[in-house]
Amino acid sequence: MSLNNNVKSALSFLLRMGLSVGLLWYVFSKIDMEGTKRVLQSADITYISLAGFVFVIVNGIVLLRWFIFIKALDLSVSVKDVVRNYFYGLFGNLFLPTAIGGDIIKVIGLCKDSSQKPKVVASVLLDRLSGFASIIVIELVMLLIGYPFIAGDKVLSTAIVMIGLGSTVCAVILFNERIYSFGCRVFDRLPKVKQGFMSMHYDIALLKSGHKSIEGYKAIAVSCCSQAVFAFSWFLTAKALGQETAFFHFIAFVPMLCVASSFPSIGGLGVREAGAVYLFSKVGMESGVAVSLSLINFFFMVMVGLVGGFTYVYTLSVGRIQCYSQDAVGVGPGDA
Numbered sequence: 001m002s003l004n005n006n007v008k009s010a011l012s013f014l015l016r017m018g019l020s021v022g023l024l025w026y027v028f029s030k031i032d033m034e035g036t037k038r039v040l041q042s043a044d045i046t047y048i049s050l051a052g053f054v055f056v057i058v059n060g061i062v063l064l065r066w067f068i069f070i071k072a073l074d075l076s077v078s079v080k081d082v083v084r085n086y087f088y089g090l091f092g093n094l095f096l097p098t099a100i101g102g103d104i105i106k107v108i109g110l111c112k113d114s115s116q117k118p119k120v121v122a123s124v125l126l127d128r129l130s131g132f133a134s135i136i137v138i139e140l141v142m143l144l145i146g147y148p149f150i151a152g153d154k155v156l157s158t159a160i161v162m163i164g165l166g167s168t169v170c171a172v173i174l175f176n177e178r179i180y181s182f183g184c185r186v187f188d189r190l191p192k193v194k195q196g197f198m199s200m201h202y203d204i205a206l207l208k209s210g211h212k213s214i215e216g217y218k219a220i221a222v223s224c225c226s227q228a229v230f231a232f233s234w235f236l237t238a239k240a241l242g243q244e245t246a247f248f249h250f251i252a253f254v255p256m257l258c259v260a261s262s263f264p265s266i267g268g269l270g271v272r273e274a275g276a277v278y279l280f281s282k283v284g285m286e287s288g289v290a291v292s293l294s295l296i297n298f299f300f301m302v303m304v305g306l307v308g309g310f311t312y313v314y315t316l317s318v319g320r321i322q323c324y325s326q327d328a329v330g331v332g333p334g335d336a
Contacts, residue, residue, distance in 0.1 A: 047240030091308030
């Protein structure tokens with residue numbers, strides 16, 4: 001069974017790697033590499049640094065959003081553990097399926113020393129859904145004000161509708177007890193698992209009424225703020241590359257790129273670059289510049305994600321040292 005799981009994991013990784021490499025090859029085969037190289041060499045380091053700093057702020061805002069749900073669910077976890085597992089998740093997003101990889105790492109990390117496992121899962125799930133909800137809000141606002149590059153594009157309009165429908169279905173399932181209970185019948189032969197899922201539903205259902213319902217709207221507002229700040233990071237990067245593209249274009253396009261990068265791939269590579277070329281070409285940006293813009297933001301993602309990697313290695317090392325020290329203390333002179 002273990003061998004089968006390893007084979008499946010290897011095939012999944014190869015599939016994601018193949019998709020990323022294939023899309024990158026296709027994108028780079030369509031752009032002027034010499035022109036792209038010149039654009040990157042002439043990049044303004046001041047704007048790049050500012051964009052990187054803003055990207056760090058984005059992660060701070062997203063972390064705050066998770067804390068909102070943790071507080072609303074009365075989840076007893078230390079700030080240190082939440083921050084540490086958040087960065088673990090960012091590191092995992094560089095290698096695991098970006099839609100859920102980092103979320104799974106956060107759940108496993110917090111559940112390890114928590115007796116409130118259903119609440120841990122609920123906090124991560126609600127955090128993810130609030131992110132999608134903010135994208136819907138932003139794109140619907142763009143549609144309502146008649147933004148031509150969205151309203152006139154069937155692909156984008158369809159994508160927005162699909163995301164909206166998917167988020168609505170998830171919300172209905174999570175908050176409707178009858179539908180949720182019916183779905184949990186598949187776990188009738190696993191009573192402990194079923195009880196865990198039902199406990200998670202009860203925790204989530206508490207957010208429907210009373211003052212806690214405000215926390216959900218607050219999280220969506222914070223998420224919208226994070227999307228706007230993230231778009232500003234892309235805007236500054238474009239400035240560094242000598243582009244004069246209006247900020248509103250980034251508000252419209254960057255949230256859609258976030259959705260695209262959640263498709264199974266290696267850190268969103270390939271998918272995000274193809275999306276950037278498709279979207280920013282609509283406002284006259286050269287494909288090489290759009291790819292450079294995306295890759296620089298991926299570099300920011302890697303830098304922040306490595307913080308999680310270094311934290312993990314450091315924590316693991318400290319744990320081993322403490323374990324060794326405790327073992328050494330337990331050895332008496334006559335035992336040596």
